[in-house]
Amino acid sequence: xxxxxxxxxxxxxxxxxxxxxxxxxxxxxxxxxxxxxxxxxxxxxxxxxxxxxxxxxxxxxxxxxxxxxxxxxxxxxxxxxxxxxxxxxxxxxxxxxxxxxxxxxxxxxxxxxxxxxxxxxxxx
Amino acid sequence: xxxxxxxxxxxxxxxxxxxxxxxxxxxxxxxxxxxxxxxxxxxxxxxxxxxxxxxxxxxxxxxxxxxxxxxxxxxxxxxxxxxxxxxxxxxxxxxxxxxxxxxxxxxxxxxxxxxxxxxxxxxxxxxxxxxxxxxxxxxxxxxxxxxxxxxxxxxxxxxxxxxxxxxxxxxxxxxxxxxxxxxxxxxxxxxxxxxxxxxxxxxxxxxxxxxxxxxxxxxxxxxxxxxxxxxxxxxxxxxxxxxxxxxxxxxxxxxxxxxxx
Numbered sequence: 001x002x003x004x005x006x007x008x009x010x011x012x013x014x015x016x017x018x019x020x021x022x023x024x025x026x027x028x029x030x031x032x033x034x035x036x037x038x039x040x041x042x043x044x045x046x047x048x049x050x051x052x053x054x055x056x057x058x059x060x061x062x063x064x065x066x067x068x069x070x071x072x073x074x075x076x077x078x079x080x081x082x083x084x085x086x087x088x089x090x091x092x093x094x095x096x097x098x099x100x101x102x103x104x105x106x107x108x109x110x111x112x113x114x115x116x117x118x119x120x121x122x123x124x
Numbered sequence: 125x126x127x128x129x130x131x132x133x134x135x136x137x138x139x140x141x142x143x144x145x146x147x148x149x150x151x152x153x154x155x156x157x158x159x160x161x162x163x164x165x166x167x168x169x170x171x172x173x174x175x176x177x178x179x180x181x182x183x184x185x186x187x188x189x190x191x192x193x194x195x196x197x198x199x200x201x202x203x204x205x206x207x208x209x210x211x212x213x214x215x216x217x218x219x220x221x222x223x224x225x226x227x228x229x230x231x232x233x234x235x236x237x238x239x240x241x242x243x244x245x246x247x248x249x250x251x252x253x254x255x256x257x258x259x260x261x262x263x264x265x266x267x268x269x270x271x272x273x274x275x276x277x278x279x280x281x282x283x284x285x286x287x288x289x290x291x292x293x294x295x296x297x298x299x300x301x302x303x304x305x306x307x308x309x310x311x312x313x314x315x316x317x318x319x320x321x322x323x324x325x326x327x328x329x330x331x332x333x334x335x336x337x338x339x340x341x342x343x344x345x346x347x348x349x350x351x352x353x354x355x356x357x358x359x360x361x362x363x364x365x366x367x368x369x370x371x372x373x374x375x376x377x378x379x380x381x382x383x384x385x
Contacts, residue, residue, distance in 0.1 A: 003219035
């Protein structure tokens with residue numbers, strides 16, 4: 001069965017165009033695990049910053065009185081996609097998977113499909 | 125592991141003691157005022173504190189692991205320090221899910237040990253936790269994260285008493301109109317329970333509960349209960365490091381056996 005490290009590795013190996021992945025706790029902004037990235041792309045900074053994105057969206061939904069749950073948030077840059085997928089989990093884990101994709105190679109529907117499979121290994 | 129038990133009664137904070145042990149690459153258990161940090165080769169492998177629910181209290185009420193399965197793993201794996209492995213090997217929990225929960229519990233407990241500059245009591249070289257190796261984290265990452273969490277909580281409402289004191293609802297405080305999670309947290313505030321007990325009751329991570337409680341305090345809905353004779357959560361080592369740290373697994377089994385009578 002996959003552990004955290006192999007789950008992140010699977011994100012990069014099985015998803016076309018994926019170059020970096022992180023599992024992030026959005027109550028504190030801490031990355032529980034990161035893979036890929038590097039000097040030019042600091043995943044710790046991305047984890048903390050994208051935590052603000054998730055919190056802002058959750059807060060907006062609260063204000064609107066929406067009872068829905070966020071499945072994912074997609075940010076489209078010129079050459080990259082950044083995908084934020086919130087993990088479910090009965091205890092309310094407060095976690096999201098963050099994935100950086102090369103826009104020219106990625107297939108978003110496939111990426112979502114693969115992520116759904118990978119995240120089921122991390123959910124409690 | 126050439127050292128004998130070291131007493132830190134006169135030295136600095138738990139974080140300072142941890143820094144020294146990390147530099148030495150030490151393995152063992154460091155007891156502080158609010159819990160115990162377990163180290164392996166200078167890295168943090170587990171932290172437990174009486175102020176946070178442990179892994180079992182997080183996994184069983186949510187139904188992620190049935191209580192029988194949890195205690196079976198503790199019974200069979202406890203003495204070999206392999207409870208985590210047993211949960212995964214028996215197919216009750218995915219390895220990744222265990223790591224995620226374990227890290228959550230580790231950082232939750234570390235917050236109480238390290239964030240408020242409490243003192244270290246003593247270090248037992250070679251002592252390990254019954255959960256066994258799941259994941260390890262560098263000491264400086266744990267210290268940094270606890271500092272960040274404290275800053276985040278203080279920004280919401282700068283009263284650390286919310287974290288540890290029994291909490292009471294301000295008269296007329298109502299859950300209506302609050303976001304679901306905050307409302308649910310408010311309904312658990314009863315003048316007796318502490319943040320840890322509220323987190324346990326909700327089967328929710330302690331840090332998330334602290335965030336909600338500080339928000340409720342900032343909104344003027346919750347306050348620390350007046351220091352009545354209400355018993356607070358006992359500290360992990362009330363005798364100041366004179367006694368051995370209790371074997372938590374054994375104590376839990378004892379409690380369960382007593383409750384079953």
